[in-house]
Every structure is written in structure tokens, then in C-alpha cells.
Amino acid sequence: MARRDPRRLSRRQFAVLGTQVSGAVVAVLLGIPIVGFLISPLFRQQQVVWRKVGDIAGVPDGEPTKFDVAFPLDAWTTAEANLAVYVVKSGDNTKVFSNVCTHMQCPVRWDGTLHQFLCPCHGGLYDINGANVGGPPPKPLPQYVHRIDGTTLFVQNRFTEDL
Amino acid sequence: MGRRLRTAYDWLDERAAIRSLLRKGLYEAVPVRGAWFYTLGSATLVLILLQLITGIFLTLLFVPSVTEAWQSLNYLKEHDAFGSIVRGIHLWSAYILLFVIGLHMVRTFFSGSYKRPRELNWVTGVGLFVLVLGMAITGAFLPWDQAAYWTAVVVTNIPAYTPFIGSFIRALWRGADTVGPITLSRTFGIHVWLLPAILFPLIGAHLALLRKHGEFGSYVNYRGAYRSREGVDVPPAPAQRPIEPPYPAAPSDELWAAPLQTEDFYPHQTFKDGIISAALVVVVFILAVAIGAPLEAIADPATTSYTPVPEWFFLPLDELLVLVPQQLIPLVLVLPTGGVLLLLALPFIDRGPERNPFERPAVMVPGAFAVLFVVILTLLGSGRLFNL
């Protein structure tokens, strides 16, 4: 056989290279859109709106009162879902809590007998100021960004601190 | 007539090699003793196939949309008795599948069936277990009733406790910060396409590996079992069939390579497999008709009266979530992950040839503890939830 230039690709080597390159091209062209699609939620902003809760003049002092407020669901749907808003008044101070437990996000409810917020999933307890006082929750009860116009409460579907 | 059939059979055999396929498939050698325990694997397969079939037919009605999911299933419940039974089979088969897969895992663990050369069989098996669990979890989200919605909220929240990337994983699965339409669509796609696309080829690999090395069975079938008995002479080898494929003809390990006695897969093992699988399917059917698949009230994020209750196979984890204080919550992630990693590493930790479970307590005892802990946590969890 004639001496070959070692820098030149043999026929076999060329075939191997061609196979690998074709595979890589397909993988990359398929992969980029798919990966981008999967992680796109990390870069999308959730729709934040103000909603009117109602007149909170009648809320008794020291007794958390629940209001159901409709907020839009995410993405393309036009449907809306209710979120629970707990309004707690103590004198001039008004706190607006959500009922999302900071442990596993189960629905928290106010328990009159215990005089605390109770999460039924794993026994988490929050006092009337939202501080986590018992059970596994690591943080206090989240508060909604809100504003009060006179005696009307408005709430955003956004917490004052990220959960 | 018989001659025509034989001609047809020969025609097919020439073109599709049916004869050797059937012979390999049906008349493979399997061990004799303890055969009723080996039916658990085929029972798992039958229940998974049941899931596949009922699942496919359920997609002919179910709509994975937050406004229509519950409505479509409610319609099924109100107006379609047969469809409700299909849905009931889908649910109860899932519950029983998880139980049977647990039993199958315990059986193969104690019999040492994961040892050389069957390590990959075990590894694919662990993968299947994780995938089936994933199927069960993702399936639970879909009805979008109260139970499904809160399961979705809590389950997607668990990975959030992973350090650094936790909230990213949660956002990835939910498709947003909160559970919503994208969560349902993604979970539906994962449940119906993504996981099955990995699950079924893995089942194929699992079965192919089984066929390659043969069913190991249990130590009582092997010459090695007779070594550690006191005052009992090693019995003379019974008149046995010559060592048949798939068992190695020239065994490298004389004590554990090939069973002393084997029989044909068909009809002896298939008989036992059939009885157990049929019994399980009958039980599933009875449960599907008598109890059916419940559909609770439609999802309501604002509820203050609903108590989310986990699926039964999640009870040990849920009880851990109650017991573990907030500073140690990442432990609740570490334990299952560590457990799965340990399971995967098992054939590489327990490498010795001994198959008798009583002669290798250093591996069996921690395994027994793990099973005991899971059982105890499940009992305690169910007691707690009953008394809420």
C-alpha cells in the first residue's frame, strides 16, 4: 500500500467523525429549545394584581377574620381562584396574613380553642401575630402586600417576603 | 385441519423464527423450591400493564386543564358507570402495585438475588421502583380535587428544602411560583409520556437481564445451603436435569451458580404466576366496584376546613415531617435520597457469594430495621391521622 500522510483522515476515521457530528447536531438542535422550554418558568414573572378585599371596619379586635379573595390563575387561563386572606386587628395595627403554612404550604386555619393558627398537616402553630410558635414551621405566617384606603382593604397576590 | 395448522406454523417459523422464540420463552428452567414467592415479580408486571391499559383508556375522557379536569372526572362519575370502574381499577391497582413492588423488593433483598452476576438486574429494579413511585405521585395531582390540589402543593414543596437549588426545582415542576395550570399540564405530560417512556424500556431491560442469568430464587435451591447446617449431612444430589440454560453450564461458583432442581417455566411457574396475578386483579376489581376512585370537592386554595391527608405510601415520610423539628427538615430529604442511593449501591456493598440470609446478618439486619421503621412510621402516621 502507498504511504499515507498521517495528517489526512482515513476513510474509516472520516465516517466515525461524520457519525459523531451528525449526532451532536441533532442533539444540540433538539436540546436547546427543550431545555429552554423546561426552565422558562424560572424567568417568567407571575402576574401580580391588586384586588379589593372589602370593608374591614367590622373586623373585631384580636379576632382573625377570613376573607376569600379571587385572584387570576397563572398563564393562559382566564379562570380565577380564591385565596384566603386573614385580617387581624390589634388597636391601630392591622396585619394581613395568608393561610399558606411555611412548612409544606398546607392550608392554615385559625383555631378559637387554641387561640392560635393551626396547620392540620403536621401540627404547626402560629400565634395571633403570625410568629411560628409550635411544630415544624420554620418561618412566621406570610403576610400579603396590602394597602388600606379609609376602611377598604386592597391586597396583592404577593407576599412581603418570599416564601 | 391439523396438517394445515402445522404448515401455517412452519411458514411462520421460517419467516419469524417462532419455534425457537417460543421454546426459549416458555420452556426456560426455573428453580423449584419457594416458587410461590417468585410470583411477585410477574404480579408487579401484570399490575403495571393494568395501569397502562386503564390509563390509556382514561385519556380518552380526561382533560388536563384546571377548569375541566375535575369536571371531566365528575362527569365520568355521574354518567358513566363503566368508566368509573376503569378509573377505580386505575386507582386500586396503583395502591396494590406499590404494595406488591415493596414485597418483591423485600423478597429479592433477602434472597440475595442481587449478587453477581445479577447486579444490573437489581439496579434497574431500583430505577423501576423510583419510576413507579413517580407515576403514583404525578398521577395523584391530576384529578384537581381537594386531595389532588393539596398533594400537588405539598409534594412540589418538598424539593424546595434542597439547599441552594431548592426553589428552582420547585419552580421548574410547578411552572411558576404557585401551583396552577402549568403545573397540571406539566404533570400530566410527565405522567402520561415522560415517565412511561423511561419506564417501559427499563422493564424490558429488567426482563432481558432476568432471562439472561435465570431466576435465582432462594438459597434453599442450591448446594451452598447445606453447608451451615449442624448435624445434617449434605444430601446426595437429587436426580436432576442437566444444568440448563440460562444457568451457566460451567459454573464459576459451584455452590450458587445453578439450582439443584429445576422445572419448566411453562406451565409450572406460569400456573403459580397466573393464580397470584389473577387473585390480585380480582381484588382490584372488587375494590374498584365496591369503593371505586373517590372524587372530592373541587380544588379550593382558600379552604380553612380541609385537612390534606397524604397517600398511604407517603405516610412514613409524612410522619417524619411531623416529628422532625424545623432545623432538621432537610433530613427528611436526606433520608429517602440516602435510602435510594444505598439501595442502588447494595450489590456493590454486599459482594460476598453467600446467599443464605441468616449467614449474612451484617446486611440483613439493617435491611430489617429499615423495613421495621417504615412499617412503624406508617402505623403511627395512620393512627395520628385517624385522630385528627
Next chain:
Amino acid sequence: MSALLAVIAPALHVLATQLPAQAPQGQNIVGAQVAIGSLFSLHILIAGLVSGAAELGPAIEFLGYVRQRRNYDRLAHGLGRFITYYFSVSSTIAILLITVLLVGFWGHFWTTIVTIGWWPLFIEAWTFVLQVSLAYLWYYTWEPMRALKGVHMAIGGLLAIASFLQVYMIDVVASYMLTPSTQNPVRIALNPTSYPLTVHRTVGNLAYIGFAFGGFCAIRYLRAKTAEDKRFYDWAGSFGLLWGVSMTLLQPVVGYSYAKEIQLHSYGSWYKMMFGSLSPVFLWQITLLGIMFLTATFYFARRLRTDSARGSGILKLLSVAMVLTTLLAAQPYALGFSYETVAAAGLNRPFWEGGLINPLGSMIPWKVLALMFYTLIAIAAVVWYLRGLPGVVWGTARRGEQRILILMTVFTMLMIVTMGFIRENSRGPFLISGEMTIQGQQDLQTAQPTPAPPSSP
């Protein structure tokens, strides 16, 4: 026989005439509590062994059959003999308790609880019939049924089931006293602390019998004459300890879960145990648990070293780890009698701020971590001991190992009595939490006031 009757009859007559015509009032309560408490403790110390033996014995017989080992068979046979000796003793004490002391001193309570929990007690009575017949049958047909070992083991299996059922039934009644539920039978059987208590006691009985026969075999080993006996007792002692530790390491999880249920459903009792007057005893209990694990790990290390089997080094390291964990668990939270007294004095601040609180002693997360470490280190110790066992020659143990085994038995009994004391006193002043006090059970007419549990810390 008649001479015996001649002695007993007058004594019984005297006893009967001395008992008060009606339930005692006032000061006699302490006397009654002491009498009932000591007799119950004695009963539990024996009955726990009998229950454990009835469950463990058949299991050991089965293991021995599968492994074809004569040792196991001999051990199971010994456990069977133990049951036949002591069943009647513990039953007598129990009957004395329920027909004389409880009826005499706590009559109203006893009739109430028997009315509410009649069916668990009814089933329990029948499990006793089963246990007695099966235990004697199982023991006395041992040799005659050698050829029918399968049937014999089935008898043993039924005995184990009867024993478990009996413990479950009495636990239904006992747990109802702490966390009463509404009175439909299912809710009574599954009241909040019935599951945790049953799991806790079943595991505990199994551990107790292990430690007990470990100590017993240690004594026998020291007195053994033949080499075969020495081999057997050495092996049996080690087996008992191994079994005891394996069961005990499940307890931290079960116990914590039990305490959680008490917190959720009987807060006053929980508070008393964790923060109140019983908290020093509870602290002692968690320390004793660590001491027990430590002693066992020490035995494992020593036994392996006696025969130069491998693994002794790692076990010594595990012993050190166990010492550290016990020290962590033993940290008191309140540097006073109890948190309650410290808080009342206004000193609930860390000690470096002039208070009497030691933050390292808090349950969350330090003691929870300590409990987890107890469990994990004990599992590691068991595993490493098992790995080293093939290198051990039975019959060569030194005296030190036997002394450790006897010490473990003493510790276990101490633990049982401590837990019984805590349990019964945590519920005080109630006999049925929230429903019937010790004072009140004597007054049938007046409705009982429910003392409010202390407010949360």
C-alpha cells in the same frame, strides 16, 4: 394442703375485714397510690418478661428450625419453661390488683373504665385462656412433637399472637385513660395514644426479655461446669443483649411519636413531663437510655476483643461516640428543678444572661439529634458486632462481659419502673384525662371540675 388453707384463710379474713367499707377519702390517697403503684410495677416487671418470652420464644424456635441449630431450640425451650413458671405469679398480682386494690380504692374509676372498655377486657380475658393453654401445651409437647416440628411451631406462633393481642387490649384501656376519645368501639381502640403505646410496649417487652435472659445466662455462665454449657450460655447471653439492643434502638422514634400524640391530645400531661414537675425524671430517663446503649456497645467491643475478632476497634470508637451523645442528651434545659419553677422565678433566659436556661439542653434540635444518634450509632454497633461474630469462639467470655450483661438487666428494670412512674404521675390528678380525677372518682354525685392545663410556654 389443708394446713396451707388453715394458714391462708384467717389471713384473708383479716385482710378482708381491714379493707375500708367504702372508698377511702383524703389522706389515704397517697397510701393507695403507693400500694397500687408498687404492685403494678412488680406486675409489669414480671408480666413484661412473660409477654416477651411468649413472643420471642416461638420466633427463636422457628429461627432454629430454619438454620438447623440446636442452640436456638434449647434457648426457646428455656423461655417456654420460664413462661410456665412465672405466668401464674404475674397473673396473681394482676388479679390482686384489679379485684382487691382497684375495686377497693378506686371503685368508681374501675367500674367506669370496665363499662367503657368492656370489650377489650373481654377479649383480653380470652387471650389469657389461649396463652395459658398454648404456653403449657407448647412447653410440654416439645420433645414428644419433635417429629411434628411444623405443628409445634404453629402452636408457638398462636401463642405469640395471643400474647400480642393481650398487650394490645390492655393498652387500649391504658391509653384511653391518658387520651380518652368518644365512646364508639373503633374510636376507643384507635384512640390517639393506643397505637404508639402498643408499638412501644410490644417492642419494649421484646427488648426486656432479651436483656433479662442475657443477664440470666450471664449468671449461669459464671456457674457453668461443662464446656457445652459454657458455650451455650456465652452464646445465649450475647444473643439476648443483641436482641435487646436491636429492639431498644427502635424506641426513640416510637417514643418521640408517642410524646407528640400526648402533646396534641393531652397537653397538661405532656407539659408536666417536659417542662413541669416530672421533667427531671424524664431527663434521667433519656440519660439512662444512653447509658444502656453505651453499656451494650461496650459489651460488644469487649466480647470481640476477648477473642481478637475484628471490629473491636470500631466498636470502641462507637462507644466514645455514644458517650458524647449521652452527654448531649443529658443536658438539662432548666438549671433548676424544672422549667416551670425557673419560669415562675422569671429566670427563663440563657445562663450567660443571668438566667437559668441552658440552650444546649433544648429538645429542639439538640435532644432530637441525640435521639437520632442513639439510633444510628446503635445500628452501627449491632452491624459491626454481627460482622465480627464469625471470629468469636463461644465459651471463652471473661467475667467482665458477664457483669455487663447483669448490669444491663438491672438498667432495664430501672428504666421500666421509671417509665411507669412518669406515665402514671403525668396524668395526675386525673385517672381519666379531662374526665375523672383521683379525688373525683370517689364522689359519684357531683360533676367533676376539669383542671385547666397550664398555658403554653
